[in-house]
Amino acid sequence: MGNRVIAILGNGIAGDQAAVAAKRTAPDARVIMLSKEPYPLYSACVLADYISGEIPRSTVFLRSVEDYAKAGVELLLSKNVVSWSPENRSLRFDNKELSYDQLILATGSRPFIPPIPGVKKDGVFALKTFADAEGLRTAKGRSAVVVGAGPVGMEAAFAFRRMGWSVAVVELMDRVLPRMLDAPLAGSVKKQFEGMGILVFLGERVEEISGGARVEAVRTNQRILPADVVVLVIGMRPRIELAGQGGLTLGPAGGIQTDAHMGAGLPGVWACGDCAESRDLISGANGLYMLWNNARLQGHTAGANAAGSGKRYPGSLNVTTVKLFDRAVASAGAPAADFPEGETRMLHRKSLDGELWLVLKEERLVGVQGLVNLDRLGGLTAMMLKGLNIRETILKGPKPSEGRDMWPLHTLEKDLIRLLNGR
Amino acid sequence: MSKIIVVDPDRCTGCGLCEMACSVVKTGELDTLRSRIRVFKWDEEGVYLPILCRRCEEPVCATVCPVNAVYRDDSGVVCVDRDRCVNCFSCVSACPNGALHIDPVEQKVLRCDQCAGDPPCVRFCEEKALQWVEIDDWQADRRRSKARHLYGQ
Numbered sequence: 032m033g034n035r036v037i038a039i040l041g042n043g044i045a046g047d048q049a050a051v052a053a054k055r056t057a058p059d060a061r062v063i064m065l066s067k068e069p070y071p072l073y074s075a076c077v078l079a080d081y082i083s084g085e086i087p088r089s090t091v092f093l094r095s096v097e098d099y100a101k102a103g104v105e106l107l108l109s110k111n112v113v114s115w116s117p118e119n120r121s122l123r124f125d126n127k128e129l130s131y132d133q134l135i136l137a138t139g140s141r142p143f144i145p146p147i148p149g150v151k152k153d154g155v156f157a158l159k160t161f162a163d164a165e166g167l168r169t170a171k172g173r174s175a176v177v178v179g180a181g182p183v184g185m186e187a188a189f190a191f192r193r194m195g196w197s198v199a200v201v202e203l204m205d206r207v208l209p210r211m212l213d214a215p216l217a218g219s220v221k222k223q224f225e226g227m228g229i230l231v232f233l234g235e236r237v238e239e240i241s242g243g244a245r246v247e248a249v250r251t252n253q254r255i256l257p258a259d260v261v262v263l264v265i266g267m268r269p270r271i272e273l274a275g276q277g278g279l280t281l282g283p284a285g286g287i288q289t290d291a292h293m294g295a296g297l298p299g300v301w302a303c304g305d306c307a308e309s310r311d312l313i314s315g316a317n318g319l320y321m322l323w324n325n326a327r328l329q330g331h332t333a334g335a336n337a338a339g340s341g342k343r344y345p346g347s348l349n350v351t352t353v354k355l356f357d358r359a360v361a362s363a364g365a366p367a368a369d370f371p372e373g374e375t376r377m378l379h380r381k382s383l384d385g386e387l388w389l390v391l392k393e394e395r396l397v398g399v400q401g402l403v404n405l406d407r408l409g410g411l412t413a414m415m416l417k418g419l420n421i422r423e424t425i426l427k428g429p430k431p432s433e434g435r436d437m438w439p440l441h442t443l444e445k446d447l448i449r450l451l452n453g454r
Numbered sequence: 455m456s457k458i459i460v461v462d463p464d465r466c467t468g469c470g471l472c473e474m475a476c477s478v479v480k481t482g483e484l485d486t487l488r489s490r491i492r493v494f495k496w497d498e499e500g501v502y503l504p505i506l507c508r509r510c511e512e513p514v515c516a517t518v519c520p521v522n523a524v525y526r527d528d529s530g531v532v533c534v535d536r537d538r539c540v541n542c543f544s545c546v547s548a549c550p551n552g553a554l555h556i557d558p559v560e561q562k563v564l565r566c567d568q569c570a571g572d573p574p575c576v577r578f579c580e581e582k583a584l585q586w587v588e589i590d591d592w593q594a595d596r597r598r599s600k601a602r603h604l605y606g607q
Contacts, residue, residue, distance in 0.1 A: 074520045076521075077520055077540050077542070093522050350547070352518075352543055354542045359547070361547035404556075406552050409514065409547060409548045409552060428501075429501040438503055438505065441494050
């Protein structure tokens with residue numbers, strides 16, 4: 032009679048946390064972690080800093096193979112699981128069969144590569160894995176074109192500029208960091224970028240990547256940009272091939288549908304991380320919230336539950352910080368652009384130590400964005416999560432006994448009341 | 455037994471000595487923008503609120519850290535491993551207590567580490583709005599005052 036087997040697919044932060052939580056909850060269980068990757072856990076969030084040489088390889092890697100051995104987790108790297116049979120509770124890889132009692136899917140996501148001519152040429156990269164980063168770090172040339180102005184694209188552009196390349200960013204939307212920022216702060220970031228000598232082209236569509244075997248240029252609907260390296264960072268898609276084989280239900284955004292315990296719809300099957308859908312804490316909407324913090328908590332929940340605990344996943348939080356130049360820009364909740372026009376009211380505050388942008392809907396915060404000075408963003412996010420009525424909070428406080436929660440609104444009170452009163 | 459810095463905002467007069475003491479001890483210069491403790495002031499209302507790391511049970515700063523640089527040491531203090539930290543400031547924008555700041559000079563995260571048991575902010579707080587107390591004593595006090603409040607005494 033063997034011990035019960037908890038199998039984990041994927042060794043990103045979700046898989047890692049699931050393994051640790053499972054082992055902690057059920058020390059006598061066999062926890063087996065399988066990954067396509069040849070490396071143990073590393074942080075995909077800091078790869079751009081690694082490309083530019085800002086941080087060493089050792090900072091990118093968060094765990095060693097020995098760490099897992101010490102924790103009692105069996106780690107199987109470079110394993111491509113080709114099939115999954117939910118009826119037999121077994122996985123197939125390397126012509127071997129692995130039977131499990133509990134399965135945790137933490138298969139993550141892959142970069143979306145658009146169907147444009149030339150994406151297969153040498154010199155065209157995505158940026159998600161350590162292998163991508165190694166490729167970009169050792170790439171030769173002088174000019175880089177980054178397609179997509181999301182957080183990864185902006186960090187990649189910054190990294191190449193720091194290495195002395197000439198860099199252009201092409202974005203289809205009308206602003207940089209479109210899922211994080213509204214026009215005012217996005218405008219400030221773009222200005223900073225241009226000040227560093229990075230070209231930013233908004234509202235442009237890439238139509239072709241041209242050249243021979245190697246990339247030579249990127250053609251958009253407006254211009255031709257010379258390029259030795261092209262970085263395609265348009266977005267991520269969940270890896271759900273195996274989930275599809277097992278007949279798991281997919282959610283509205285195309286990820287694995289999960290319940291409040293990160294269960295994936297079949298008994299003994301759990302999903303977490305970029306491949307899993309979850310509920311947004313603020314909007315309540317189900318979708319893919321592919322962020323480090325969410326993957327970490329989902330992994331922890333899934334791992335503990337696979338080992339028999341009854342943990343609930345509270346929900347996902349959309350919070351992103353991007354460090355560009357010597358300053359950072361951060362956003363939590365949703366930008367006003369996500370709402371129909373007229374449904375939200377916005378407050379823009381510029382001061383010596385940065386900018387702040389608040390999005391309110393029916394007297395409640397739904398989004399906050401900050402540039403440079405980020406101290407109070409977390410406090411504002413907490414107000415957003417509590418669903419505090421901003422008008423009532425301001426009118427009630429600050430009193431020593433009850434008004435303390437309102438420190439994030441310090442010095443914003445009058446402007447906010449004016450805004451809520453309809454200017 | 456471990457001790458923590460306890461804040462009683464009702465006693466705070468907003469003098470700012472804690473901020474000054476902190477920056478001097480930690481950075482060698484008097485610059486309250488480099489202090490690890492900050493006092494929010496509503497002067498008209500006479501309300502003052504000193505803020506510093508509250509050593510959360512489940513620290514959000516640790517959850518969002520992309521390089522697992524935030525950890526809790528043996529004395530319960532939530533620390534940042536400077537060798538691992540990449541100064542991305544994710545923790546600063548996530549802290550629900552507003553207790554983390556960016557050092558404008560060194561561009562690093564400022565975080566209260568309780569000064570290894572001898573916090574100057576507490577020493578300089580004449581009003582005793584900041585106190586250095588045993589956790590157990592403090593919790594007993596809180597339970598007692600809650601109970602008193604409940605039974606209306």
